[in-house]
Amino acid sequence: MIPRPHAAEPAAEPAILLAQVVKRYGAHRALAGVDLQVRRGEKLVICGPSGSGKSTLIRCINALERHDAGRIVVNGIALTNDEGTVQDIRQEVGMVFQHFNLFPHLTALENCMLAPRLNRGLSKAQAEKLALAHLERVHLADQARKYPARLSGGQQQRVAIARALCMEPRILLFDEPTSALDPEMVKEVLGVIEELAASGVTMICVTHEMGFARRVADRCVFMDRGEIVEEGDAARFFEAPESERLRHFLAQILR
Amino acid sequence: MTNLSLADLAGYLRQLGEGALITLELFFASFALAFVLGVLIGVATLARSRVIRAAWRVYASIFMGVPSLLVIFLIFYGGSAMLAAVLGEFGARIDISPFGAGVAALGIVYSAYVAELVRGAIENLPKGQFEGARALAIPPFIMWGRVILPQVMRLALPGLVNVWSFMLKETPLVSLAGLQDLVAATKIAAGATKEPFIFFVATALVFIAFSAASLWLANRLEVRLDRGQRRAPVRSPAQAEA
Numbered sequence: 001m002i003p004r005p006h007a008a009e010p011a012a013e014p015a016i017l018l019a020q021v022v023k024r025y026g027a028h029r030a031l032a033g034v035d036l037q038v039r040r041g042e043k044l045v046i047c048g049p050s051g052s053g054k055s056t057l058i059r060c061i062n063a064l065e066r067h068d069a070g071r072i073v074v075n076g077i078a079l080t081n082d083e084g085t086v087q088d089i090r091q092e093v094g095m096v097f098q099h100f101n102l103f104p105h106l107t108a109l110e111n112c113m114l115a116p117r118l119n120r121g122l123s124k125a126q127a128e129k130l131a132l133a134h135l136e137r138v139h140l141a142d143q144a145r146k147y148p149a150r151l152s153g154g155q156q157q158r159v160a161i162a163r164a165l166c167m168e169p170r171i172l173l174f175d176e177p178t179s180a181l182d183p184e185m186v187k188e189v190l191g192v193i194e195e196l197a198a199s200g201v202t203m204i205c206v207t208h209e210m211g212f213a214r215r216v217a218d219r220c221v222f223m224d225r226g227e228i229v230e231e232g233d234a235a236r237f238f239e240a241p242e243s244e245r246l247r248h249f250l251a252q253i254l255r
Numbered sequence: 256m257t258n259l260s261l262a263d264l265a266g267y268l269r270q271l272g273e274g275a276l277i278t279l280e281l282f283f284a285s286f287a288l289a290f291v292l293g294v295l296i297g298v299a300t301l302a303r304s305r306v307i308r309a310a311w312r313v314y315a316s317i318f319m320g321v322p323s324l325l326v327i328f329l330i331f332y333g334g335s336a337m338l339a340a341v342l343g344e345f346g347a348r349i350d351i352s353p354f355g356a357g358v359a360a361l362g363i364v365y366s367a368y369v370a371e372l373v374r375g376a377i378e379n380l381p382k383g384q385f386e387g388a389r390a391l392a393i394p395p396f397i398m399w400g401r402v403i404l405p406q407v408m409r410l411a412l413p414g415l416v417n418v419w420s421f422m423l424k425e426t427p428l429v430s431l432a433g434l435q436d437l438v439a440a441t442k443i444a445a446g447a448t449k450e451p452f453i454f455f456v457a458t459a460l461v462f463i464a465f466s467a468a469s470l471w472l473a474n475r476l477e478v479r480l481d482r483g484q485r486r487a488p489v490r491s492p493a494q495a496e497a
Contacts, residue, residue, distance in 0.1 A: 106483070118393055
């Protein structure tokens with residue numbers, strides 16, 4: 001067997017590392033000491049009942065919520081209270097929200113151009129070219145000049161995905177990206193996310209779309225009461241859940 | 256009917272015009288001060304610091320509670336002494352003009368109202384707007400300038416138009432500190448000619464005209480700030496099929 005050449009050193013390092021991460025809201029522990037490692041290029045799906053801490057978990061990764069204890073390392077950068085470090089991590093991590101969070105006073109194109117112009121020092125023309133390329137990637141180049149209110153929910157969420165892509169992040173976080181959508185729009189958004197998954201980006205997606213999880217996820221994680229209860233590859237996760245809590249949860253959502 | 260000669264009338268009208276100019280300068284300067292100060296204070300009051308919140312409550316209760324006229328007098332008659340005390344022996348004695356006192360007083364008083372409007376509008380914005388900007392690593396200063404405040408202005412516009420109208424109507428108070436504004440000039444002309452009705456009505460018309468122009472401008476501004484806010488028209492099934 002041909003010995004494999006030494007992989008580049010960073011490849012061995014996980015894209016995201018969480019060690020004993022704790023987040024408290026008053027007396028309530030939203031995260032009760034979570035350990036999780038995500039490999040580069042891995043697609044991870046997190047599911048769990050509401051209030052299980054799954055959104056809190058991914059919001060801690062880009063410091064939208066500050067964790068109270070434990071260690072978070074993103075692409076080799078340890079998350080501290082230092083604002084510069086936080087900004088460095090946010091440059092590496094794109095996020096897509098349940099409610100899109102597009103800026104309503106800017107067009108789809110302007111939404112996509114704002115951050116790259118500020119953070120990557122692109123000229124207006126360069127930023128526009130980049131934004132149009134990513135809008136094309138989510139099949140919305142023809143809607144670029146419209147304001148968000150003129151777009152359907154599915155289109156708005158795809159603009160939000162393009163906006164995150166314009167920072168060319170190596171990690172993408174999705175926080176229930178289809179939960180606020182009308183049923184007929186879920187497919188177009190999941191389709192775009194699946195296309196992205198094929199590009200090699202590291203991805204964490206909080207979702208209850210189990211069909212999507214089976215097709216895309218390398219690994220599924222089940223959270224309950226601030227803990228990771230069970231994890232495994234998608235097939236085993238759904239067909240042979242080990243814990244009673246996951247069996248109960250799957251029975252609830254699959255009905 | 257009137258014993259006012261044309262030459263006299265022209266002279267008084269010129270004085271009224273000069274007074275109107277001073278009134279407008281006073282108004283624009285104090286509105287600008289109220290706006291800038293109010294936005295800064297409105298943003299600052301959102302801080303979680305207890306000291307800042309307590310300071311805001313004191314500020315708001317003073318300037319929303321005390322009559323504007325009193326604040327004008329306080330700054331006009333007491334301002335020189337206050338400045339001297341702050342600057343100490345090094346500061347040269349600074350006399351405060353009626354105009355300066357008026358701008359400072361109206362600007363400070365109405366900044367409290369502007370701050371209240373801005374604060375309310377910011378609190379009504381979805382939290383997701385801040386999170387969206389933070390997740391994109393947009394620095395705080397630019398987040399406020401490009402993302403948050405443009406939306407705040409749209410929400411606060413009706414209230415700001417009210418502040419604008421009230422402030423205009425309060426400007427004549429500064430004539431009581433000796434400013435030769437439109438109302439002061441009117442009073443002189445009315446007294447000298449014994450034609451109070453003509454002059455006071457003329458001045459009232461000037462205020463009405465300015466107010467009407469303001470409303471027209473506010474509507475234009477509203478249309479501009481509302482861009483992007485119209486919902487998509489609901490498509491009928493037939494159109495959707497096509």
